[in-house]
Amino acid sequence: MTTNNTTLPDIEQLTRLANQLFTALPCDGSLLNAGVHAASPQATTAAAESGKLTQLASLAERHIEPPVETAELNKLLANYGTVSRSSAPSNTLTTAPSFYFLDAAQQQQALSTVELTVKSASQTLSPQSAATADLDKVTGLSSLAGQHVELPAETLELHKLLASHATVNRSGIPSNPVAETAANPTFYFLDAQQHPHRDLNTLGLVSSHAAFDVHAVRRDFPILRERVNGQPLAWLDNAATTQKPQVVIDRISEFYSHENSNIHRAAHELAARATDAYEKARKTVANFLHASSPEEIVFVRGSTEAINLVAKSWGQQNIGKDDEIVITWLEHHANIVPWKQLCDVTGAVLRVAPVDDNGQVLLDEYTRLLNPRTKLVSFTQVSNALGTITPAQEMIELAHRVGAKVLLDAAQSVSHLSVDVQALNCDWLVFSGHKIFGPTGIGVLYGKAEILEATQPWQGGGNMIEDVTFERIIYQPAPARFEAGTGNIADAVGLGTALEYLQRIGVPNVARYEHELLGYAIEALRGINGLRLIGTAAEKTSVLSFVLKGHSTEDVGAALNKAGIAVRSGHHCAQPILRRFGLESTVRPSLAFYNTYEEIDRLVSVVRQVQAGQIGFY
Ligand code: PLP
Secondary structure, three states: OOOOOOOOOOHHHHHHHHHHHHHHOOOOOHHHOOOOOOOOHHHHHOOHHHHHHHHHHHHHHOOOOOOHHHHHHHHHHHHOOOOOOOOOOOOHHHHOHHHHOOOHHHHHHHHHHHHHHHHHHHHHOOHHHHOOHHHHHHHHHHHHHHOOOOOHHHHHHHHHHHHHHOEOOOOOOOEOHHHHHHHOHHHHEEOHHHOOOOOHHHHOOOOOOOEEOHHHHHOOOHHHHOEEOOEEOEEOEOOOOOOOOHHHHHHHHHHHHHOOOOOOOOOOHHHHHHHHHHHHHHHHHHHHHOOOOHHHEEEEOOHHHHHHHHHHHHHHHHOOOOOEEEEEOOOOHHHOHHHHHHHHHHOOEEEEEOEOOOOOEOHHHHHHHOOOOEEEEEEEOEOOOOOEEOOHHHHHHHHHHOOOEEEEEOOOOOOOOOOOHHHHOOOEEEEEHHHHOOOOOOEEEEEOHHHHHOOOOOOOOOOOEEEEOOOOEEEOOOOHHHOOOOOOHHHHHHHHHHHHHHHHHOHHHHHHHHHHHHHHHHHHHHOOOOEEEEOOOOOEOOEOEEEEOOEOHHHHHHHHHHOOEEOEEEOOOOHHHHHHOOOOOEEEOEOOOOOOHHHHHHHHHHHHHHHOOOOOOO
């Protein structure tokens, strides 16, 4: 993480632009020869952004005379931090503490850079845009180039190019190449001839919809460019957590750079900005879930905390001795332990709906468990261990018929399926931000307004009260009454951005792509001798649990890790369902929309080699 000196152009922004610019140039700098406009080999093969950068380079090149000025420009940019092409970002901030201290000459240079920036900005841009924060950042680089730009028209062109490449707008979401592509969903789709996997037609797995351009999506996720054990990272551990797109990373950085404050109570500008951002995120979540109002959205730490909140507030207030709570065998420990604890405290009874050998809830058995003593049903929409999609709407309807309330655990579903709480008619729904391309430490409890209003809070403290005396306490209405203390403000804002990002791509598009990818993976894994797939429900998503005869799940996981492929091996915090299949652990690759057919091919190839005894494990 770099640190900004507020009087200088934004270092990270500048570094990114500079590195993009120089990556697009040939290594020998030959493009900088006046009059040479041909793109470098890297630039011509690179994606659309790279094309823009080449344009930018060619604009700059007309005004830079080699070699002295190029070297100087390079030096200046290097001062702001460089990212080495071959490895992880390295910059002077991490390697040289003396970077923080300027000598007199450097101070002068920094000041004149800022002066030039301001002059160049005021000459070429409207007063309104000159006032924005983006301008400071954009002009950071353009001022360097601006030393060589003579014509206002060309400066403007340069600004336009830079602005279209990366700007941060204080009042809203950062807009940058990622945001731009995400804002333009057609960017993510290929025409019929361009399906990302050659063999799918023959397998009959291709839908008639425009193919999803997974490589366009992958460019939004910087971590997917990592190498692990010398191999490109294949992140197939999405049921545990998902990776974050650049827009989310930028949004959190933007929050801490320009908006950070505690929320709701202060009289100052930053409190207003932080409060606006936080409440906007709440609206985004409400919109994403089709809730009837943002007041139905409570920010919590994650699914686990959300379930505990319901168990320890509504549960303790409404469940008594001999009442019954129904869950299913598919549940994650987070949807077992709080209910078992509640039963232990209240004398209520925990009932568990069984599943068949494919991992599907036996609906008849489930229905038989429901009766007037059933006060609560809590079940998962997608099993984290098997990938089974439960018939949630039907199960909710059946539970309501006996007067039970229903909590739906959507931790594994929201990133794969469209979820509409009003259509489902669940009473509560929970999910975690980190499983849906958002930050860790933030999650959501949706609750019907009338239920939240009728529920006493779980935790007490600041933020959740309207008035306090030593004699009595008046609570805020929901959702504030459930958000005691200072919450995870920045990550709530980051979660809002993640949901907006996913909405721009479109959850139905994601679902369609993942369905094809999962079908391909199931077929491929089924072809491996001694491999047993665990969880073969007709309706399933994302998860591919398996065991391999003669090999421990740890060994298979280790062999995959050696090949740069991240999967989970273990009990997946769902021991009862694995034991239902006679197992203590499985290997669990799990997919997201940024995974590719090539990654599945790599997975299958390594498992085949393990099975054939061709590779060691550690
Ligand atoms: N429910 C399900 C179905 C899960 O898969 C998980 C996590 O894997 C959880 C709940 C708990 O989520 P968290 O650890 O984010 O609170």
